[in-house]
Amino acid sequence: MISSRTRSSGSDRQATGTPRPAHGPWLAQGQRLIVSSVLGWALGALGLGALGLGADAARAGELDWSGSIELELRSFLSDPAFPDQLRGGQGSVVLAPELGFKTEDRRHQFRLVPYLRLDGRDDERSHFDLRQAYWRYVGDGWEILAGLERVFWGVAESRHLVDIINQTDSVEDVDEEDKLGQPMIALxxxxxxxxxxxxxxxxxxxxxxxxxDGRLRTPLVVDTDDAQYESSAEDSRVDLALRWSHFLGDWDVGVSYFYGTGREPRLVPAATGDRLLPFYDVIQQIGVDVQYTRGAWLWKLEALAREGQGRTFGAAVAGFEYTLYQVKAAADLGLLAEYLWDDRDDFAPPTAFEDDLFLGARLALNDTQDTTVLAGGVVDLDERSWAVLIEAERRLTDHFTIEVESRLFLDVSEEDLLAAFAADDFAVVRLAYHF
Amino acid sequence: MRINPRFKRSSQLAVASFAISSMVASGLVAQTMEEKGFEVAARSDRSDRGFGDSRADLTMILRNAAGKESKRTLAIHTLEVADESVGDKSLVIFDSPADIDGTALLSHAKILDPDDQWLYLPALKRVKRISSVNKSGPFVGSEFAFEDFTALELNKFDYKYLRAEACDDLQCDVVERVPRYEHSGYSRQVAWIDQTDFQIRRVDFYDRRGDLIKTLTLGEYRSYEGGYWRTHRMEMVNHQTKKSTDLLYGDYTFATGLSDDDFVKNALLRIR
Structure with a gap:
């Protein structure tokens, strides 16, 4: 379906099934990230030098060191649907230190947040990233940032529709909330x-x-070593985005525009028929996010129009969050409902949220351990399939937290995008040490 | 919400109260207990005008009924807003426990309307506008309710003078105040304000049923340059649950260069 626009970016790629060089992909990617961040810091150093600061500023600055180490055990409740997929438990370790430095006048800020996950069962889930690695200069009423950064846009809970700056790190979780650091210059x-x-x-x-080896995948493996691009510049195309945001009384509003390589790939069968290739189109997108905050109600809307992936389409998430405060002792109960709509055609990357309803409840005990429990589900109003999430977290000590999460895919019809995950109900425990 | 030990704020009625006290001084009108109560509160409030901006680090010690302690550290930045029809702006930045390091709360205080508040969640780099009607809810699991921290703008209460009595080494005026804003968890509060420096030394809180629920003791007051008084120890005891929370303040710094730019939504993104 994309034949004329598909180009192979490497004729010497290995066919899926033959072993890849161990950790090759993420090392190559890591090198690019390091180059990007070093460039950002070099700009920062130049900025410092140009302003005649340098060593004095460095001596008088403020160093900030923190981070976390996490042990994760994920357990799949059923046998896998596809050959070679792991069964049972999947353990991994995450190392995520954070290092920050600000000059005494707080004008220059440097930040480095590397991220490493080592997974015992899935090589593709073992990966390194620089979540943040930037220099920022804060002027009077303006600022500039160079390097890698995470930028979040939006207001909704069930789907982060207008949030487009960062690529999704989808091996982390299926909620699309984990993102890769994006190289940028932001003003x-x-x-x-x-x-x-x-x-x-x-x-x-x-x-x-x-x-x-991994679960939560398509029947054919996605070959991330052989990505295809609409742009002849491939992954070196310069993408642009613009956003205005403001608040007026009870209204918080954002309007955004993006022109560049879309973050969602189409998955195209390779000519060999044994794997899928991610294909990234060039898109333009206009997004709007609005929240109206009144009393205990938060009313939310995110909407977008996107051109470049099939026919120009619209998508929206709209709903509310209503909190019952001190429903029992100090505990607050939040009730959430959002309707999801997406009008894309079959030439666009598929979505599970074409006509769906999200219902959720969040219980915050407001105790010293910050215990919270979240339960929610998205039901497809056409297919009647459910994706359910139950999540609980709590602080154990000043340094340890524990999180238990389960995702269930219920009554998934074969037509649904989630069909590939139908056998992948899982429960996960995360024990984290924060420093 | 604002975590601020200045249990008082300047307000537009300062001029009016000055007029009242002038009239009282010249014996033109008899002063009611309500007027006298307001006057005492206004005098305390007025002692803090013109501080501009401040920063302070503080440690919060939460103690359960069995005496088991847990600790949090945070920083508070405050910007005085000259327009007296609105309240001050404040930024609370958490430092520990380590899992909430960098979480921040930005507040634009109002007088009677709910404050404008945004929560910053560093894991997602997300700024979320939150509801501020939860006045009586506990602040981060402590014995302080959100409203206990909210800048106690003078006009958030109706006042009544009760009596004068000794409070530790000082002589205090005892004033009752009744919240005028919605969603308060209190039917009334009783405040002890000393007659020397006009600072609040103690507050008793009565729940909606009229029962005594909490007592706040404020100590270790110090006067900073410009004559601005700040408490460095606040102890809140809940008589019903037997839990308590202490707030221990480090040194304040004033005129730190904070401006409106530091109290906008976007400023939350550059905290860490």
């Missing part, structure tokens, strides 16, 4: 009329996918 100004930000993004990040 923003905050005025009485709101905040205006411009993002120039010179490097594209490919989405991560589970490997052959």
């Amino acid at each position: 923003s100004t905050s005025r009485s009329w709101g905040t205006l930000a411009l993002y120039v993004m010179p490097v594209f990040r490919e989405r991560t996918f589970s490997g052959r």
Whole structure:
């Protein structure tokens, strides 16, 4: 379906099934990230030098060191649907230190947040990333940032529709909330009329996918070593984004524009028929996010129009969050409902949220351990399939937290995008040490 | 919400109260207990005008009924807003426990309307506008309710003078105050304000049923340059649950260069 636009970016790629060089992909990617971040810091050092600061500023600055180490055990409740997939438990370790430095006048900020996951069962899930690695200069009412950063846009809970700057790190979790660091130069100004930000993004990040051994994957493995691009510049196309955001009384509003390589790939069968290749189209997108906060109600809307993936389409998430405060002792109960709609055609990357309803409840005990429990589900109003999430977290000591999560895919019809995950109900425990 | 030991704020009625006290001084009108109560509160409030901006680090010690302690550390940045029809702006940044390091709360306080508040969640780099009607809910699991921290703007209460009595080494005016804002968890509060420095030394809180629920003791007051008084120890005891929370403040710094730019949504993104 994309034949004329598909180009092979490497004729010497190995066919899936033959062993890949161990950890090759993420090392290569890591090198690019390091180059991007070093460039950001070099700009920062130049900035410091130009302003005649340098050594004095460095001596008087403020160093901030923190982070976490996490042990994760994920357990799949059923046998796998596809050959070679792991069964039972999947253990992994995450190392995520954070290092920050600010000059005494707080004008220059440097930040480095590497991220490493080592997975015992799925090589593709073992990966390294620089979540953040930037230099920022804060002027009077404006700022500039160079390097890798995470940018979040939006208000909804069930789907982060307008959030487009960062690529999804989808081997982390299926909720699309984990993102790869995006190389960028970002310029923003905050005025009485709101905040205006411009993002120039010179490097594209490919989405991560589970490997052959991994669960939560498509029947055919996605070969991330052979990504295809609409742009002849491939992953070096310079992408642009612009966002205005503001609040007026009870209204918080954001309007965004993106022009560049879309973060969602189409998955195209390779000519050999034994694997899928991610294909990234060039898109334009206009997004709007609005929240109206009144009393205990938060009313939310995210909507977008996107051109470049099949026919131009619209998508929206709209709903509310209502909190019953002190429903029992100090505990608060939040009730959430969101309707999801997406109008894309079959030439666009598939979505599970074409006509869906999300219902959820969040219980916050407001105890000293910050215990919270979240339960929710998205039901497909056409197919009647359910994706259910139950999550509980709690602080154990000043340094340890524990999180238990389960995702269930119920009554999934074969027509549904989630059909590939139908056998992948799982429960996961995460024990984290924070420092 | 604002975590601020200044249990008082300047407000537009300062001029009016000055007029009242002038009239009282010249014996033109008899002063009611309500007027006298307001006057005492206003005098305390007025002692803090013009501080501009401040920063302070503080340690919060939460103690359960069995005496088991847990600790949090946070920083508070405050910007005085000259327009007296609105409240001050504040930023609370958590430092520990380590799992909430970098979490921050930005508040634009109002007088009677709910404050504008945004929560910053560093894991997602997400700024979320939150509801501020939860006045009586506990702040981060402590014995302080959100409203206990909210800048106690003068006009958030109706006042009544009760009596004068000794409070530790000082002589205090005892004033009752009744919240005028919605969603309060209190039917009334009784505040002890000393007659020397006009600072609040103690507050008794009565729940909606009228029962005594909590007592706040404020100590270790110090006067900073410009004559601004700050408490460095606040102890809140809940008589019903037997739990308590202490707030221990480090040194304050004033005129730190904070401006409106530091109290906008976008500023939350550059905290860490």
